[in-house]
Amino acid sequence: MPKEKLTLYLEPDMKTWLESKTNPELKKSGVVRNIIREKMNVESKRKAKKTSTGLDPLILTLNADLIPHDLKQYSDLLIEWWPIRRKRGATCTISVAERIFKTLRSFPSQDRKEALEKAITGGWKDIYPLKKSYKPEEPKNHPAAKVFKASDSDMPPTLKELGINKAMNG
Numbered sequence: 001m002p003k004e005k006l007t008l009y010l011e012p013d014m015k016t017w018l019e020s021k022t023n024p025e026l027k028k029s030g031v032v033r034n035i036i037r038e039k040m041n042v043e044s045k046r047k048a049k050k051t052s053t054g055l056d057p058l059i060l061t062l063n064a065d066l067i068p069h070d071l072k073q074y075s076d077l078l079i080e081w082w083p084i085r086r087k088r089g090a091t092c093t094i095s096v097a098e099r100i101f102k103t104l105r106s107f108p109s110q111d112r113k114e115a116l117e118k119a120i121t122g123g124w125k126d127i128y129p130l131k132k133s134y135k136p137e138e139p140k141n142h143p144a145a146k147v148f149k150a151s152d153s154d155m156p157p158t159l160k161e162l163g164i165n166k167a168m169n170g
Contacts, residue, residue, distance in 0.1 A: 008032070059092050066094075068101055077116040090125035103127060 010018065021031045059066065062082035067075045078100075086092050104112055104127060111130045119127045 057094060059094060059097060060086070062092075062097065066097060071101055071104060071112075074104070074112055074116055077113065077120065081116060081120050084120060084123055085125050088123060088125045100127060 018028055018031060022028055026034075059082070062079050064072070064075045064079070067078055071078070082092065090096075104115070107115055107127075107129055115127050115130055118124070118130075
């Protein structure tokens with residue numbers, strides 16, 4: 001890239017500051033170019049932010065009007081969770097809300113409420129599918145649950161049943 005010569009008039013304190021930032025490898029012109037580059041980068045980042053928010057407005061508070069009809073039953077949970085996302089530093093734009101709605105639709109309908117509740121209690125920025133347990137559930141009719149009754153067994157009769165009470169008592 002071709003360079004152009006530029007003459008600068010500086011006040012004495014500016015000149016002193018500029019000389020303090022130079023070293024054998026970095027001349028005054030290099031310091032000035034670095035300052036200009038930094039300023040240009042900051043401005044270009046600001047412009048990018050302005051255009052992105054212009055195309056995709058922020059949603060400070062999620063309301064029931066923005067929630068799709070098929071997810072209206074979860075609107076209370078979504079509205080409660082949205083400020084938690086914002087507080088945690090998550091992006092809260094319309095396109096992000098649509099992505100979350102799409103993700104929520106991908107969950108089985110019986111898991112949606114629990115996923116949102118876990119996101120609220122955990123303070124999560126996003127919603128995640130529920131993890132299924134690797135440990136299989138025990139069957140509810142397990143034989144160990146059966147109550148033992150002496151009358152159900154094939155045990156011989158007791159001495160009392162045989163009428164031999166006196167033999168035991170002396």
